[in-house]
Amino acid sequence: MLFEGARFVLLGAATLGLVACSDQWNTPYTNEQVASNTLFSAFSAPPKHLDPVRSYSSNEWAINAQILEPPLQYHYLKRPYTLEPLTLSKMPEVRYLNQQGEPVLATDADLAYSEVVLNIKPGIQYQPHPAFVKDEQGALRYAALSAKDLSGLKSPFDLKDQSSRELVAADYAYAIKRMAVRQNHSPILDSMNEHIVGLAEFSEQISEQRTQADSDAFFDLRPHEIEGIKVVNDYELRIRLHGVYPQFMYWLSMNFFAPVPWEVMQFYAQPGLVDLNISFDTFPVGTGPYRLVENNPNRRMRLQKHPNYQPQYYPNDSLAENMPSSLLADAGKRLPMIDEVVYTLEKENVPYWNKFLQGYYDASGVSADSFDQAVQVSVNGELDLTGEMKTKDIQMRSSVQPTIFYLAFNMLDEVVGGYDEKAQKLRQAISIAVNYEEFISIFMNERGLAAQGPIPPGIFGHVDGEAGVNPYVHDWHEGEARRKSLETARQLLAEAGYPEGRNQQTGRPLQLNYDAVATGPDDRSRMDWMRKQFEQLGIELMIRSTDYNRFQDKVRKGDAQIFFWGWNADYPDPENFLFLLYGPNSSVATNGAGINSSNYANPEFDRLFEQIRTMENTPERMAKLQQMIDIARQDAPWIWGLHPRSLSLYHSWYKNVWPNSLANNTIKYLAIDAEQRAQKQAQWNQPIVWPLWLTAAIILWLIIWARRVYRQRQQQRVITGDNAS
């Protein structure tokens, strides 16, 4: 038996010797894949929904924005963020109408409606899909799949034939009708009901009809019409809105407004397909540069270039000052430039990061675990790559996100809420004491910017420099914003009626409650830090840690006193941030449906908000915005918190990378130098073979030694010759 073992080891060593003849043992791809014009990326959480009517998460949009095309898109390189036509021949024309439907001026008092006219480019084709295939009689060939057709089907593209058709205006109308069906769970239906003429009534009727109909059968929306949606011809669609709503243009760049071909909906409604997890939610179809040919959300998703993608070209506009000229190297080239995109599920940071370093992923974010290995922070807070990254010629891009994380005070609370001077001073004092510059340094590796107000950089209304400083919390000193001293905070606290953190009347220490979702071990240090910030003023902070459900519940009902929350921009307009402080959006006043979680309500702020929400970005709007920000700063319903900074790393063979926080359809602009990638991967991943031989030798020696010991023991006499006699 021991000899058997030795034989096994020798056989194993010989096998390994043979394997050693090949190049890279640790590559997760085939040589053909590496050499092809393919982008290798990863996702950490499987997208739940790809159906444009309901997908709303960033990880979902990262995929379906490559597949679907709403009418507008954000220019890839222009800043501030600028909309441009995507499937339209020109930017939408907006007409203003009175109640009778007659044209009026935007400034006229009898203005009742805005009509947005979309002119669709002729000739745009959908991605090839079996739903479009017709037989000789012109009927849809795959509209009635048999059990035989369904057998072994993994994706719709397993069906033999695929075809396409031209994009028409009715497809956009169909998408809006789908949005109106309550059972489709559109997250923006209630918002759009307020703006699109007739949508609310249509939604009520059609949802009722949907309830009556067979839930698994195709529910054709073509015969139904929405009052405010008019398909003029194949290339013109008119959307009528109540009053003026300039932000609607931004909504038109989102996937909720991506076209939906009815044939595809009919195809996916066939019995048996949903049981195979083949649906519009898993294999959406659009006119975008890529089609989803493989969707295993637990393993891999694969996008393939749309063979008949509309003529779109890399922008050749002049660049802003801070942009590298290399960004225009592909100017004027036909898009998309990458043939295939492979997303692999990587739930853990360790394998993801190491595969990036091995060159098996083309780009990576920087997690807290790998930050020190990747990035060094200079004394003045500048981020730079470490020597190890520079040796590999890895590049870095960083940008401040249009996001705000803030610490909210419940304005309905007896202690921290209210609008009198004392209440303001209490909140201002705490705002000074909670040092978000320190928080960013300790917990975010300098990846953030202390906020001076509700509007992040890059959004109209944000002001940089001295003019943009919050005078209640910061001072402008030697060219930078400096947090006011704790002395100032203590003074304010005393003026608020809490000298040294004690109630002036009762003498009892001020005790505040901080509601947080802090269930993990990492949260503890953050909670300790927060407690210390309040301790500096003599305030005792009680942490009320809970799960996310209970936390949300408390905030909705106004039971939380102080809590941490955040907001990510839907579109680059100040209205999308200031509505978080608009009184009528108060969470408590709307039974939890409102977005104003601090329940802030200042009549002057609300009055100005109603004015700015429909204004163009003019100096007048800017002046009103500054007025609003000043009011909010003085009232201090939030500790303004921070705007996070994204950090991404990418290899030298990955071209045209430029952060665009609002556009999701950016893969079409990217390029890969596959030859360089293959070279670098080979250079970085040569197997080290000698430990294999060493291990084999040790095992062999052990076997020989054991065999010898065993034989000695077997031949050992228990009773020696003398004793035996």
Place this chain on the structure above:
Amino acid sequence: MMAYIARRLFYAIPILIGVNLITFVLFFMVNSPDDMARAQLGAKQTTPAMIETWKAERGYDKPLFFNNEAPGLVKFSDTLFVEESLKLFVFDFGRSDSGRDIGADILERMWPSLQIALPTFAIGLITTITLALLIVLFRGTALDTSAMVIAVMIMSISGLFYIIAGQVLFSKILNWVPISGYEPGWAGVKFVILPVLIGVFAGLGAGTRWYRSIFLEEINRDYVRTARAKGLSEIKVLFKHVLPNGMLPILTGVVVVIPSLFMGSLIMESFFGIPGLGSYTIDAINAQDFAIVKAMVFFGAVLYIIGLILTDISYTIFDPRVRLS
């Protein structure tokens, strides 16, 4: 034996109802249907109308165990518990709260789990038994002592350490195998080697120590002495006599886990990017997807019951004295 199996399967019904009841109570103690709707809808602003539609679509608008508004016995049958439980007993897992077919997902994900779990189990079992017998062979020597010290060391270190250290050593430093990934069939062998090796190694300490103690108990029995007296070599004594007799206690712990191999391993699959069932339940709990949670708990309970029945059957194979009646 058939009567015995039928009786055990019959006993399984109240167990499964009980398991299902506990799942319902525990899940809905932590999550309300409104919370579930908010989690699934994922909108920034979730309106009451959105929540109500979502609940009505999935039957979460019904009472959990008792419908006060219904007449007679319908008070019990027109409830979420009865409706959802009945479907489970015919293995109709339905759709997840996010709309995917759970049965299709389980079928798709159990094979990758098995691709890792089965070789880890088989190689691990053979290796630990062989090592334990070899250690027994060299009992009382320095090799025995060293092996036990190493076994305790292996047991003392967290499995997560082996995974991360293994990935860094074999994939990053030595560049021998891919750090993570998966391919079905033979193309996937290179992805399977490292997780299987780590799985086997991590279980080596505990397994070897346990089996060694079992074999040491056997080695002093009369039949072993008889075998030696007949002049058999020590290796033959161990592998042909001690091993079969020592299998009974081993089977108790081993056969019961065989059906559960389908369920995969959470950490192993997460780190190695194996698209198995390991994280299916925990992901569903995090996403408050009750449809998956109840299906997986039920599925797990069924597998466990099958495991117990298989254990009983295996006794009759390895010990002819045992009869199932």
